[in-house]
Structure formats: C-alpha cells, structure tokens
Amino acid sequence: MDAKIDAKKVIRKRDRNRVLKALAYVAGFPLFILLVFIGSVPFMNGAAFEATKYYGVIVCIAAWAVLILVQIIAALVTKNSTARGVIVIIVTLIVMVGGSVYFDIWAEGKLNTTRDNYVRERYGISEDTELVYLKNQINKDILTFRDDDYVRNTFKLDSKTKLTYSEDQYGIQYVTFTRDKKTYTKAISIEVDIDNYATQINHYVTWTDKSSLTDEFNEKIADFCRVYNIEYESAVKGAVNTDGSEYGATKIEDADGNPEYWFGETGKVYKENGLYADGYIFGVESASRILIAYYDTQNYYAAQGLDADEELEKALDKARTSSAWTSYVKTDEYKAAYGPGGTVNKYMITEERLEKIVGALLQGVVDEDIIGSLPNLGIGLDLGKIVKDLLSDLGIDLNDLANASIEDILKIVQGLGLDFTMDDIMGLLGGYSNYEVSNVKPLMYFIDDARLRTYAYAKFFGQTHGTNIGSVLIPTKTVNDDGSITYGKIGQVTMSASGLSYEENAFTLDECYNLVALNGFIPEMYPLFAARRYAYIFAGIISLMFAIYYYAQMKVNLIGKKLEKMSTLGGGR
Amino acid sequence: MKKVLLVILHILGYPVLLALVLYLNWDIMMTQAQNYGIFVFVGVIVAVVMALIYYICYAAITSKKKKKRKTIFNQTVRLCMAAVIPLTGLWAVCDLALPDFLAGATSSTIYYEDLADGWNDRAEVNEQLLDKFIELSVKAGTLPYDSDAMDESEAIAYYQSKGYNEAVSELSDNEYYGTIGGLFALQYQSMNANGYQSFTQPWISFATSDRLTIPCLVHLLLDEREINQDFITNYDYTEYKENADGTKEITTVFFAVCDKATNTITLKNVNWTILDMDGKETALEIGNIPGMLPDNFSSLISLVINGSDLGPIINPILSDLAGILASEGILGANINVIVETGPFVTEDAIKISLRPTTGYYYPEVLENTEIHRGTLGYQEMAWLESNGLIYALVTLFSTRRVFLLFAAWIAVINILIGMVRGMCKEEKEKKRKIDAVQAPQKRIAPTYGTIRPYM
Incomplete structure (x- = not known):
C-alpha cells in the first residue's frame, strides 16, 4: 500500500x-x-x-x-x-x-x-563635402558645414578670405568672414528633419500616449494620398491602353543601356514609348518624386531669373527642329499614328477630327435650319436675325455654311473682334482631349537638356496625365493681367469633385523630400x-x-x- | 417523458433552423421562383444540406452497430462539432474568401458588406429592377398591349404578373421574342456588346470608380469604338459576315424598337453613349457658380431669363442640335439636352441637363424625355442579367445570421440531448441492475420447477 x-x-x-x-x-x-x-x-x-x-x-x-x-x-x-x-x-x-x-x-x-x-x-551638397551632425539643445541632429570649400562656394568667397568658425549655446554653427570691409556671421547649420537612429528606435512606437513616429508617418502618408487622390501603391486601371496595346515593363533605354524608369516607378506600368500606361494611377513614391522634379527645376531656373516653363517651351522648339525628331516623324511608325488618317484620330480631337466634327455640325445646322428657328426673345433680342445679319456682314451665304471650314468659322469669330487662332483652339482642346499613341515616342523624349527633359516628363505626368485620371499633382498656372498667378485645383478634379486649392493643400518641396526619404526607410x-x-x-x-x-x-x-x-x-x- | 423531451429538443434544432430559413426566403421563393427557378432556393438547399450533414453524423456517431461505441459524453462532443463546424465554418470561409471575389465579380457594384446583413434590401432592389424594366418596355412599346382592352398602367401590371420566361400571348405574333426574358436578352446584348464592352479602357474603369474627369468623358464620348465580339451571345440578333476561316464578324448588333406611329416592333442598330451606361442625367447650372462666367455674361443671363421659363423656346432648338450631335462622326448616339430656367431652377441660372436614353425616371420626367430606349442603365441591366445569381447570393446570405446563431444554439441543444440520453441510460442501467437482481427469483418458479437438491 x-x-x-x-x-x-x-x-x-x-x-x-x-x-x-x-x-x-x-x-x-x-x-x-x-x-x-x-x-x-x-x-x-x-x-x-x-x-x-x-x-x-x-x-x-x-x-x-x-x-x-x-x-x-x-x-x-x-x-x-x-x-x-x-x-x-x-x-x-x-x-x-x-x-x-x-x-x-x-x-x-x-x-x-x-x-x-x-x-x-535636398541641399545640393556634393559627395566631396563631409556631413557633420551635431546635437542641439533638444537632442535633435543639426547638420553643420565646417568645410572651407563649401562655405567659400556658398557665400562666393575667394580663397584668401579668412574663415572663423564658432558655435552658440544651442550648438548651431557659424562662420565669420570679412568681405568688402564688412564682417559677416552666417549660420552654417541645418536642423535635419529626419531623426537620428537613437531617437527613431525609441520613438517609433511610444510606451506612453505620446504621438509616435509611426503615427506621424501614417498621418503624413494618409494626408498626401488624400490631397492627391491616390493610394500608397501605384496601380493601373483597365486591362489595356486606350489604343488596345498592352502595358508592361519599360522598353526604353537610357544612354547607358539601362531601362529608363521615371520617378522611381520600376513596375510593369509603362507603354511601349516609355510613358506611364493610360490607366496608371500614381503611388506615393512616384507622385512625390514627380513633384520634387517639378519644384526643383522651377527653383533652379527661378534662381537664375528664368522661368522653367518658358525654358521648356524653348527646349521643345529646339527638339522639334532637331535632326533626330525630323527623321523620326518620317518613319512609318510615326506616320501611322500621327499622319493623315492616323490612329490618334480615333482617340483625341485632332485638327483633322475637328474638321469632321465641325463639318457634320454645320451640315446639321443647315439641314435642320437651326438658324432660321432661333427664337425672338423680345427685348430687342431676335437671335435668328442677329446671326443672319452677322453672317451677311461677313459675306457668308447661309447655304454655304455647310461647306465652311474651321478657318471660315475662325474668320467669323475674328470678325466679332475675338482674336482666336487655330493654335488657341487646339491648345484649349488639348487640356481635355489628348493622347500619346503607345508605340510612338513623344516629342519630349528628344529634348537634349537632361534637367528640362525630366521636367517635361514630370509636367506631363503630374499635369496632363493627372488631369486625365483625376489625380492632379501639378496645377495649371495662369498669369493674370496684373502679373499675379492663378493656380488650378489639385487632386481629385472630376465631374463630381472640384479638387483642392493648390496654395492651401499642396505638399511643399521640403515636405516631398522628407516624405521620399522617410518612405525609403520607415516601411x-x-x-x-x-x-x-x-x-x-x-x-x-x-x-x-x-x-x-x-x-x-x-x-x-x-x-x-x-x-x-x-x-x-x-x-x- | 424523457423521450418526449428528446423529441422536442431535436425539433428545436435543425427543424426550427429549416423553418426559419424557409420563412426568411418565403416571399422571394413565392414571387421569383417563376422568374429565376432554382436560384431562389439556394438558401433553403444549403440549409437542407447542413441538416443532412448533421443527421448523417448523428446516425453514424450514435450507431449501436459500432464495435467500439463511445460514451455519451464523447458522442455529445462529436455532435456539437458536427453542428458547429459546418454552420460556422461555411460562413467563416465565406467571410474570408468572398469579399474580394464578390467585389471583383460585380465590378465593384455589389460588396460583401451590402449583403452580409442587408440581403433583404438587395432582394427588394432586385425585384424592383425587373418591374422597372417591364414598365419602361411597356412605355417604349416593346411590350405591346391592346389599348382597347387595358390602359398603360394595367398593361404594366399585367406584364409584371407574368413570369420572366413565360410565353405571353401578346407577343405570340412577335418574330423576335415571345417572353419578357427574350426581350431582355435582346436589349441587353446590344447595351453590352455594342455599349459597355465597346468603350475604351481604361476610361470606362475610371468612369465607374469616381475618376470621371472631363478628359475621361471626352474619351468615352468621342473615342472610336468597335463592337466587342466576345460578348455576343445570340447571333440571331446580329448582322455578321463570315470570314474565310469560318469565324463570324459582327457588323450590327440589333436592339428592339417600337415605331409608335404604326405600333410595329422592329430590330435596329442602336449606338450608346457613356451617359446611357450610367442611366442618370448630368445637370449643370450655369450662372450661379461664382467665377464660372464673366460678370457681364451672368448679367445678360439674368436679363434674358428674368424669372421666365425659356425651356419651351430653347428646347426644340436643342432637340435639333442633339439630333445633329447623334450623327456619325460626332457622338454617333442620341442624348437628350434639356434646358430649364425660371421657377424650378436657382434664380438667374440656366440648368442644362444631359439626359441619357436609358434609366428609370418618374413618369412626369419620362414624358419630357424625347428619346428613351425603354431600358434601365447598363449597371442595372447587368444586375438584372445576373439576377438569378444575385438571388442565389441573396438567399445564401439569408442563412448567414441564422447559421451563426444556430451553431451555438444547436450545440446547447446537443448538450441537453446528451444529458437526457445520459439520464435515459442511467435509468436503463438501474432497471437492468434491478432486473438482474430480480431475475433469479423470477426464474426459480414456475419454469424450472423446484430446486433440485443435487444442484
């Protein structure tokens, strides 16, 4: 037992x-x-x-x-x-x-x-300049440039000028020098808005209720997506391009024989001509890089007292007369798309298409006697009589109206005192009806200047493509008579949504740089x-x-x- | 008494579940069975299958023929699993797998969350779709009636009372279709192959996903389109030429149209605009949008309108213009352009409406619509086209909450059944023991007579 x-x-x-x-x-x-x-x-x-x-x-x-x-x-x-x-x-x-x-x-x-x-x-600092980070009073990193070459270059000083460095109680670095018998003291520190490793590792998710770096990053991304009406990841809507061609990896190569990617987009989202697919919707990465390229180029030319858009127009004009372009437009590939009766007429209002539309419209107006049936609104407004008198004054017979060309219509419009040309009309239509045939390289492909070429692509994607898909990154810009500038809306500009104010909502260059940097690390x-x-x-x-x-x-x-x-x-x- | 209790408990399980699913689906089955056949019974069928699975398991688990019979406790646990796993498991799998599939299969027009708890609303919408299609077809004349025998509203009610695939005597002379379903198939094929599926990508995808921009609209209105050959389901309603390799190339997709003057139904080629796909009008008020027009122009509008309704004067002209726009080379398809001013519009504004030739409008609006084809918008037609499948989904979803609740309830019932069975078994055991004790006395006499001394 x-x-x-x-x-x-x-x-x-x-x-x-x-x-x-x-x-x-x-x-x-x-x-x-x-x-x-x-x-x-x-x-x-x-x-x-x-x-x-x-x-x-x-x-x-x-x-x-x-x-x-x-x-x-x-x-x-x-x-x-x-x-x-x-x-x-x-x-x-x-x-x-x-x-x-x-x-x-x-x-x-x-x-x-x-x-x-x-x-x-961000600051255009070359690899030769050493980056020295110090800490300020709240333990944030500041970048200082105690580099003679950099300082001389930045402040345009000759090699004989004596440079004296100092530091204040907050750790901000200064350089003192004498130029034209005047002594200057300049700050040579930048507070870096990306935290150091120690801060990030401690604050990525906080132990307390304090907002964490993850929260801040998530908010930043969500705000960017909201403003520009995009998702975090890029996407392509629809199975094919407008002209029925497939989209895929880029087939365009750069000078070194590498695939030419635009704005960090390496996916299978390209047309044969190196543009994004017609159904491409930006992701955070591509959208922010497009904005950086746009702002940077604008700033670059503004610093020289020039306008980037004007420079781009000049570059396009130059490309248009280049031998590369003039030979290219003679190829069968180009002629099949943009020559008489070319495929592009199926997908946008070209001059050729416009002639047909106007011809059909005028024929209808004559057949249905629209002008004859215009009403008399009283108060001296007999619309039919007004139009008939106008045509008579311009020497246009009502019966000949059906055969009138756009040029004839323009004459009528110009007769009314409005200075409209064919280019104006096509320019106006271009904002609403445009198409780049998938296998044909665009004119901007032939721009020589690398900076302006990138700018052209940024502007095409951010403005033209953005307007097409309802995610406007770069707004239209109108210079008013008084020299002030009116910007169009950004983001979701569609038939049912009017977009957001550029001045109040757009991400700045600094914010875009910061977003790209953080996005390359945090996720x-x-x-x-x-x-x-x-x-x-x-x-x-x-x-x-x-x-x-x-x-x-x-x-x-x-x-x-x-x-x-x-x-x-x-x-x- | 305990056996009665057992029967009651059994009835409270799957029979009540079946009754409840039947009750939830009763209206749909009674009204739509004639239209969509077996599809409306999917919910009930699934419930019956669940009941069968359980009863088969019950028979197997409680079988007395088994060599190694388990204890009642063990059997009860197994029976609980036999009820909970299929009932909860079905919807656990559906909750995980169906949402993305459903959104994809319906081009993001029907979402899982729309059906999960709101299946009944969807059923009502579906029912109305067919009624609306019939109403529009009667008004368009493609579902004819004898005006001496009935008026329009009676004709609508008459056709709505007919089954989707039921031969209608009024259509017996019609060489193209004899049922409502036949008319629908004809009309839908035109809207689909010559309409929605012919629009260029990616613009049609943008239009259905809150990205309908002006350039997108221009593409959809003016891009050259071709009949999508892949979506032809009935060549009888088409014109085609045969290629050398024997394939058919469709040149025309027909649509049924009624000539009201002669009251004859013919098949014609009808082209569609993107507005027809939406089936809803797009309206724009000019004049009261700050900054939209120069001030002097706004003033002119105010002067001209002056509170009066210019619609009757301008609309005939616009009607002619719309006719011109419909010509080949421009839109190639009809739209209605309607201008309204005066008392029903914001003061000093002109309301210009672009109204498609499809879609359901209230009778008074429909009367002011010059061209209407007698169909719903594409999306609603597409839903109607797959109404059978949608009813199958709806009735399947009607079981969701019932199954989830009954999974727990039947588990409880099984435990109670187990307890009662246990008590019965105990009673039997007791009785057997008592019998065993009493048995020798019973056997003593008179069967075997007296005990023999040598035994």
Whole structure:
C-alpha cells in the first residue's frame, strides 16, 4: 500500500515537471512572437506598411525555426539534457543578442545613408563635402558645414578670405568672414528633419500616449494620398491602353543601356514609348518624386531669373527642329499614328477630327435650319436675325455654311473682334482631349537638356496625365493681367469633385523630400524595430526558459527511470 | 417523458433552423421562383444540406452497430462539432474568401458588406429592377398591349404578373421574342456588346470608380469604338459576315424598337453613349457658380431669363442640335439636352441637363424625355442579367445570421440531448441492475420447477 502511495507521488511530480516544461516552452518563443505581433499592431492601419507589417513577426518565426533546428541537432548529437540545454542556450544568446546588435549596426548604417542622401539631394551638397551632425539643445541632429570649400562656394568667397568658425549655446554653427570691409556671421547649420537612429528606435512606437513616429508617418502618408487622390501603391486601371496595346515593363533605354524608369516607378506600368500606361494611377513614391522634379527645376531656373516653363517651351522648339525628331516623324511608325488618317484620330480631337466634327455640325445646322428657328426673345433680342445679319456682314451665304471650314468659322469669330487662332483652339482642346499613341515616342523624349527633359516628363505626368485620371499633382498656372498667378485645383478634379486649392493643400518641396526619404526607410525598418525591441528583452527570458525546459526534461527523465525501477520491484503501476 | 423531451429538443434544432430559413426566403421563393427557378432556393438547399450533414453524423456517431461505441459524453462532443463546424465554418470561409471575389465579380457594384446583413434590401432592389424594366418596355412599346382592352398602367401590371420566361400571348405574333426574358436578352446584348464592352479602357474603369474627369468623358464620348465580339451571345440578333476561316464578324448588333406611329416592333442598330451606361442625367447650372462666367455674361443671363421659363423656346432648338450631335462622326448616339430656367431652377441660372436614353425616371420626367430606349442603365441591366445569381447570393446570405446563431444554439441543444440520453441510460442501467437482481427469483418458479437438491 505504501509503495502505491509513493508511486502516485512520483507520478504527480513527473506530471508537474511536464507542465513546467510546457509552460517554459510557451513562455519562450511563442510569447516572444505574440508580443512582437502585438507590437506590430500600430503598423496595421498604415497603408505604407501593407506589405511589410509582419516583417518583425516573420523574422522572429525565422529565429524560432533556427532554434528548433538547433534543438533537433542537439537531440541527435547528445542524449544528455544538460548538454542539449547548454547548446540551445548558447545559440539562443547568439541569435537573440548577436542578431539584435548586428541589426542595430546595420539599421543605423542604413538610416545614416538614407539621411545623408536626403541631405545631399535636398541641399545640393556634393559627395566631396563631409556631413557633420551635431546635437542641439533638444537632442535633435543639426547638420553643420565646417568645410572651407563649401562655405567659400556658398557665400562666393575667394580663397584668401579668412574663415572663423564658432558655435552658440544651442550648438548651431557659424562662420565669420570679412568681405568688402564688412564682417559677416552666417549660420552654417541645418536642423535635419529626419531623426537620428537613437531617437527613431525609441520613438517609433511610444510606451506612453505620446504621438509616435509611426503615427506621424501614417498621418503624413494618409494626408498626401488624400490631397492627391491616390493610394500608397501605384496601380493601373483597365486591362489595356486606350489604343488596345498592352502595358508592361519599360522598353526604353537610357544612354547607358539601362531601362529608363521615371520617378522611381520600376513596375510593369509603362507603354511601349516609355510613358506611364493610360490607366496608371500614381503611388506615393512616384507622385512625390514627380513633384520634387517639378519644384526643383522651377527653383533652379527661378534662381537664375528664368522661368522653367518658358525654358521648356524653348527646349521643345529646339527638339522639334532637331535632326533626330525630323527623321523620326518620317518613319512609318510615326506616320501611322500621327499622319493623315492616323490612329490618334480615333482617340483625341485632332485638327483633322475637328474638321469632321465641325463639318457634320454645320451640315446639321443647315439641314435642320437651326438658324432660321432661333427664337425672338423680345427685348430687342431676335437671335435668328442677329446671326443672319452677322453672317451677311461677313459675306457668308447661309447655304454655304455647310461647306465652311474651321478657318471660315475662325474668320467669323475674328470678325466679332475675338482674336482666336487655330493654335488657341487646339491648345484649349488639348487640356481635355489628348493622347500619346503607345508605340510612338513623344516629342519630349528628344529634348537634349537632361534637367528640362525630366521636367517635361514630370509636367506631363503630374499635369496632363493627372488631369486625365483625376489625380492632379501639378496645377495649371495662369498669369493674370496684373502679373499675379492663378493656380488650378489639385487632386481629385472630376465631374463630381472640384479638387483642392493648390496654395492651401499642396505638399511643399521640403515636405516631398522628407516624405521620399522617410518612405525609403520607415516601411521596411519599423516593423523590424518591433522584433528588435522585444529581442533584447527576450534574449534572457528565452534562455532562462530553455534552461527551465531542459531542467524539467531532465527531471521527467529521472522520474521516468525511477518509476521503471519501482515497476520492476512491483511497487509501481 | 424523457423521450418526449428528446423529441422536442431535436425539433428545436435543425427543424426550427429549416423553418426559419424557409420563412426568411418565403416571399422571394413565392414571387421569383417563376422568374429565376432554382436560384431562389439556394438558401433553403444549403440549409437542407447542413441538416443532412448533421443527421448523417448523428446516425453514424450514435450507431449501436459500432464495435467500439463511445460514451455519451464523447458522442455529445462529436455532435456539437458536427453542428458547429459546418454552420460556422461555411460562413467563416465565406467571410474570408468572398469579399474580394464578390467585389471583383460585380465590378465593384455589389460588396460583401451590402449583403452580409442587408440581403433583404438587395432582394427588394432586385425585384424592383425587373418591374422597372417591364414598365419602361411597356412605355417604349416593346411590350405591346391592346389599348382597347387595358390602359398603360394595367398593361404594366399585367406584364409584371407574368413570369420572366413565360410565353405571353401578346407577343405570340412577335418574330423576335415571345417572353419578357427574350426581350431582355435582346436589349441587353446590344447595351453590352455594342455599349459597355465597346468603350475604351481604361476610361470606362475610371468612369465607374469616381475618376470621371472631363478628359475621361471626352474619351468615352468621342473615342472610336468597335463592337466587342466576345460578348455576343445570340447571333440571331446580329448582322455578321463570315470570314474565310469560318469565324463570324459582327457588323450590327440589333436592339428592339417600337415605331409608335404604326405600333410595329422592329430590330435596329442602336449606338450608346457613356451617359446611357450610367442611366442618370448630368445637370449643370450655369450662372450661379461664382467665377464660372464673366460678370457681364451672368448679367445678360439674368436679363434674358428674368424669372421666365425659356425651356419651351430653347428646347426644340436643342432637340435639333442633339439630333445633329447623334450623327456619325460626332457622338454617333442620341442624348437628350434639356434646358430649364425660371421657377424650378436657382434664380438667374440656366440648368442644362444631359439626359441619357436609358434609366428609370418618374413618369412626369419620362414624358419630357424625347428619346428613351425603354431600358434601365447598363449597371442595372447587368444586375438584372445576373439576377438569378444575385438571388442565389441573396438567399445564401439569408442563412448567414441564422447559421451563426444556430451553431451555438444547436450545440446547447446537443448538450441537453446528451444529458437526457445520459439520464435515459442511467435509468436503463438501474432497471437492468434491478432486473438482474430480480431475475433469479423470477426464474426459480414456475419454469424450472423446484430446486433440485443435487444442484
């Protein structure tokens, strides 16, 4: 009877150890992964994280898989639980701590590269100038340029001018120099609006109610998408282009023989001629890069007292007379699209098409005697008589109206004192009816100047294409008589929505630069930050749990042997 | 008593579920079975299948022939699973897999969330679609009636009472179609192959996704279009030429039109504008939009309108102009242009409406519409075309909440059944034990007589 009680006690002890073993296992990697998953929740509402939100969880599962493999190998190598435990704990520490430390080094390097590229691109700083970051009073990084060449170039100083550097209580750097017998002190620091690694790793998701960097980024992306009526990822509507051609990867190559991508868009969204597909809807990346190219070029020419649009017109005129273009328009490819009866007439109002439309309209007007049936509105407004008198004054017989050309109509309009030309009409129609045949290179392809060529594409995509699809990035610009400028609306300009004010809503150049830089880093990195945050915490916990696991395993084995022995002696069950 | 309780509990399970699904679908089945046949029974069929799955499982699990019969507790757990897994599982799978599929299959016109709890509203819309199509067809004359025997409203009610595929005596002389369904197939093929499917991509996709810009509209109105050969379902309603390789190339897609003057129905080629696809008019008020017109022009409009209705004067001219616009080389299809001023429009404004030749309008609006083809807009016609499938979906969705609620309810019922069965078993056991105790006494006499001393 006593032996029976002993056996029961031993079995209970064995079961307790089994439970302990299971608990230790669950409190290791499964709990770690659960917490990383919870830590990834802030990414689930952000459009930018759609493809990357589970990166952290995936990395943790991969680490777990590695450890499971190590456990299996350890089990094959030795039967000793202690030895197995030691092997697994060592690998755990290597994976968890080593992985986290390596990640910190790698991620910080990636962030610094991103930030340096951003600063160089944004402020036009060459690779020769070293970027030196200091911290200001609120621990934000400031970029300082203690580089003689840069300072001399920036302030247009000759090599003999003496430069003296200083720093104020907030860490802002200054340079003092004398020019034309006057002494100047200039700030040579910029507060960098991309946080350093330490700030990002601590603030990407906050522990408190304080707004996190993830929240700020998500808001920025959502606002950009709202203003320009786009989604985070670019997309193509419709199965084919207007002329029935397929869209796909770009077939145009640059001077080096590489595919010519426009504004970071490397997907299968191009027409054969290197333009975006007719159904292409911008994503955040392409839209912000288009805006940067547009603003940058505008600023570049404005700094020289020139107007980018005027320069572009000149460049287009030059391209139009270039030998490359004049030979190209003689090719069958071009003539089939834009020659007499060309395919483009099917998809836009060309002069040829307009002639036909006007001809049909006038024929109808004559056949139906529209002018004869115009009403007398009273108060001296007999519309029929007014039009007939006008035609008579211009020497146009009513019966000949059906045969009138657009030129004849223009004469009537000009007779009314309105200075309208065919170019004006086509220009006006161009805003509402335009088409670039998919296999024919556009005129802007032949622009020589690289900057203006990029500007032409940015303007075409942001304005013309944007107007077509209801996502206007670059508004129309009208110079008023008093020299002031009126901008058209941006964003969703459709039959049912009137778009947003450019002045009040458009993202500035700085904001676009910032968005591109952050977008190149945050969506991939922040979900990994979640894994990194808990990896440091769980490195010790998982090791401890593995220790408990193998200890319990050892106890279970020992108790098993004891029970076997008791069974042999006849005391056990 | 316990057996009665068992029967009641069984009835409270699947029979009540079936009754509830029948009740929810009753109206649809009674009114639409003649139109869409088996499609309207999908909800009930699925419920019956669920019940069969359960009863088969019940028979298998509680079978007395099994060699290793499980305990009642074990059986109860299995029966709970047999009820919960199919009932909840069906909708768990649907909730995950159907939303994107449904949006894609209906070109984002019907969403899962529209049906999940609002299936009944969808059923009402569907029912109205057919009624509206019939009403418009009667008004257009493509569903004729004897004006001596009935007036228009009676004719509409008469046709609405007929089945979708039921032969109608008034159409017996019609060489093109003899049923409402036949007329619909003819009209829809024209709107589809020569209409919606002929519009150039991607503009038609933009138009249906809040991106209908002016350039998009210009493309849809003026781009050269061709009949989409892939969407021809009945060559009887087309003109075609046969190519050398034997393939048919459609040159004309016919549409049924009634000449009201002679009351004859003929087949004609009809072209469509993008407005016909939408089936709704687009209106623009000129004059009261700040900055839209120069001030002096706005003043002129005010002077001319002066509170009077210029519509009757201008509309005939616009009608002629619309006729000109419909000619080949311009729009190639009819639209109605209507101008309104005066008391029904904002003061000092002219309202210009572009009204398509399709779509459902109230009778008084329809009377002012010069050209109407007697069909709904394309989207509604497309829904009507797949009304059978939509009814199948609607009746399937009618089971969603019932299944989810009954999954839990039937689990509870099964537990109660298990308890009652357990009690019955206990009782039987008790009885058996009592019988076992009493059995020897019973066997003693008189069967075997007295106990023999040597035994």
